[in-house]
Amino acid sequence: MNSKTILITLNLLFLSAVILFGFKSSANKANTEQFEYLQISAIESVIAGGAGRSRLITTNPKGEFIEVKMNNFYSMVGINFSNIRENDKIVCEKINELAAEGWELCQTNSAVESKETSNGIFITRYTFKRKKQ
Numbered sequence: 195m196n197s198k199t200i201l202i203t204l205n206l207l208f209l210s211a212v213i214l215f216g217f218k219s220s221a222n223k224a225n226t227e228q229f230e231y232l233q234i235s236a237i238e239s240v241i242a243g244g245a246g247r248s249r250l251i252t253t254n255p256k257g258e259f260i261e262v263k264m265n266n267f268y269s270m271v272g273i274n275f276s277n278i279r280e281n282d283k284i285v286c287e288k289i290n291e292l293a294a295e296g297w298e299l300c301q302t303n304s305a306v307e308s309k310e311t312s313n314g315i316f317i318t319r320y321t322f323k324r325k326k327q
Contacts (some may be wrong), residue, residue, distance in 0.1 A: 206256075227327040230255040232297060233319060236285055239266045241313040244274075250284055267316075289320070297322035 227263040233253045239246025264284055265277035289299065301321040308314025 205247065209225060215312070219230075230321045230326050232292065232322045234282070234285075234288060234292075234322075235263070236316075236318045236320075238264060238281060238316045238318075239313075240316065242268050242270045242272075246313065246315070248281065248287060252288070284316075285320075292322055296324045298324060 223294065232255060235251045235253075237251070238248045244266045246268075247267045248266050250262040250264055252260040252262075253271075254260070262284060265274070266279045267278060269275060269277065293299075299320060300323045303321075304316070304318045306314060306316055
């Protein structure tokens with residue numbers, strides 16, 4: 195091999211080593227990062243006549259619960275869009291509060307439970323994470 199080929203080969207080996215060890219060290223860093231998780235559950239009643247109960251429940255990393263009353267989807271005259279708007283406001287305020295505290299929304303799950311067409315619940319779970327402090 196001539197000196198130019200040797201120099202190019204050495205440079206490629208050096209560059210490969212830098213890339214390989216750079217990825218390895220960043221992968222190790224990602225594995226050592228520790229996260230804590232928080233969940234909020236929005237349980238919204240769809241029982242006619244406003245007879246149901248709706249809540250926003252927050253479970254913090256210590257397992258403590260905070261419960262906030264929300265409005266039912268239905269009132270005595272049927273579906274109540276004002277109540278839905280108010281519930282959306284409550285959920286958005288909570289999400290903004292958590293974001294300001296460094297929490298990142300990482301997963302959302304929704305479900306509906308109803309044994310009859312006249313009543314049931316909507317549940318949405320929001321899972322947040324942040325680096326342990």
